[in-house]
Amino acid sequence: MIGFAVFWLGAFALGWLLIRATRVPVHSRLELLAWSGGWGVGALAFLAFLLGSLGVRLGRGLVLLVCGGAVLAAGLTAALSRSGFGPRGASLRPRIPAEWIVLGGFAIVLCTLAVAIATTPLGAFDARMLWTLQARLIFDTEAYPSAELLDPAFVVAHPQYPPLLPLAEALSALAAGSFRERLVRLVPTFFYLSVVAALLAALARNDRRFGPLLAGVYALMPTLILDEHGGAADAGLADIPLSFFVLLSVLLLARAREAEWRDHAVAGHLAALAGLFKNEGLVLGALLVASVSFQARRSWRLPLAFAAGWALTLLPWLEVRSALPTVFEEQYGEHLNPSRILWGLDRAGAVLGEMLQLTFLRPNGAGLTWWVVGLFWLASPGRIARLRDVHLWVVPAYLAAIFVVYLITPWEGTLQVRLSFARVLLHVAPLALWAVGTGRRARA
């Protein structure tokens, strides 16, 4: 258990060091915790991926050395720094009964998550047969990609799926010294806390009136608290880490200093980490590249910095992925051609109907989240300009891209929509809530 604690401390320390090194502006202690924890876990997994792809053995000693080193370096840096660990920020103590209700609800969610993780086995198909199996393989072989993963005969679901979630889970198990499902399951669940905290800090700083309640709408979304197969916070899936890095990337873009290419490059790197947790993050990253380009019409340096940060982070993975076998991948890239899209138009109505139903009419899914997003957007001043200013247009563009994917998918009818769209909505829910919750002038 000491090793497990060192892993988590190391993740926070590494994230904190990255925030300091890149001079990312964070405004409160809560935000610092949210960003450093999530980013730290992602950075550890990314580092392990780079080392693994170079053939370095990912042993327990190495994990503890990196994590322990990060803790030591962070401690020394903080001790030598005038500002210590960072900003304190404003108090977020609830001020109205509705905020107390949200806080009480969130406390109940945390209790149910803790009890579920301690007492129930993983339920979701992808969590058991995809992410956890790959994590166990990494733990067992101390390698990524292992010889088994490169072997087309080895039975594993989707060997070409992105590596960061199984790597993060495996690293936590390696640090702990044994692979226990209950412990590794904390990794994806931890990202739920990180998203809630990052969203709350950003929204409350921007609008102390509605901000905490909008963050509460996300934290208590029925999808996140109820459906073990549809993306609940304790389901062990990669959707929430993806949404965390997309949110971080957009927040950093919104607070990037004028003409500061470094902030844009870091934001691009964060967007790429989303793609390294789940394939859909690649689509969102590409849309963000386009969005940054539209936003900075006169300057080419900033979009270039964002695109470079994004592409350079992704390239090693694309190289490794090209060597991995396609066991039964959906091969969307190959299906994306005019004739296939025309073929898929037959089911366009059914797919769209199912998507709309899951977005707006499932009280046990997204609940009223997307009604809140839509109405807050309608009520915001300069709403058309805001689509571009806070990258909100990325949300409908992403859902349109997913619609096309559902048209060309080899899955039968609307089955894939029913199985996955609630989780797809989770990818962009924090971004959408932040974008509509920001005030007249976006201040991340």
Added chain:
Amino acid sequence: MTARGQGAWRENGWLLLLALFALVAPLVLGPERFRVLLGFVPDHGPLETRLGSIPAILRVVVPLGGGLALAAYLAAGLTRRSVLAFAFGPLAARGERWLALVLALALIDAALFLGVRAARDAERAWVWRGIPLRERGFRAYDQGRFVPSLADEFLRLARSRGGNLLILRGSGESGELGGFVRMEHLRYAAHLFPVRIFLARAPRCSVSDLPEAWLAERGIRWVIRDCEARFVFAPAPLARGEAP
């Protein structure tokens, strides 16, 4: 915070509508339509199908919530208070009352399903009391042709003898789940790890279809011949001549 005269009754009208809906819907719609309304159509997950009482929980929780909403409506009307102004403070008084209302409805919906989650977890804890964690996994995952207890039995054998498992497939289209790779292969692969499962095409459904070096490289000691229409989990040790 306070509303004058009839104003409070009118202002809290949304709460009355909500209360009436929650009290009447379960009675009028009947169990099946009520189930569909709340989105609990039969799903693909094993836990939901076993814990089929969620709709039953909702049939209690929803009217209970309706009763609470009605009580709150009456209390607020009698004391001439606006519920929104009470819960949301100044947010409900700046011409943005409807935003507060939509947030209130979203949070009420969330609270309802938070109650459902808590009730479901309590029910599950009751069903699973005294059952060890691994056995709980069996009950949760026992689906179709995946039988966790058989897998466990094999795991014990494989641990003592060592080696990995080969599944021979005579046919089946590559690339799509259910074709060459079956769902059962994946389920057993996840359950049997660290025993590795390898899948190979074998036209005669025989180990001799594969080179010896291929078998040796993967440490194959067990084989399943999956060349019929149905998958049957019956691993057999490789015969002496076949074993690498």
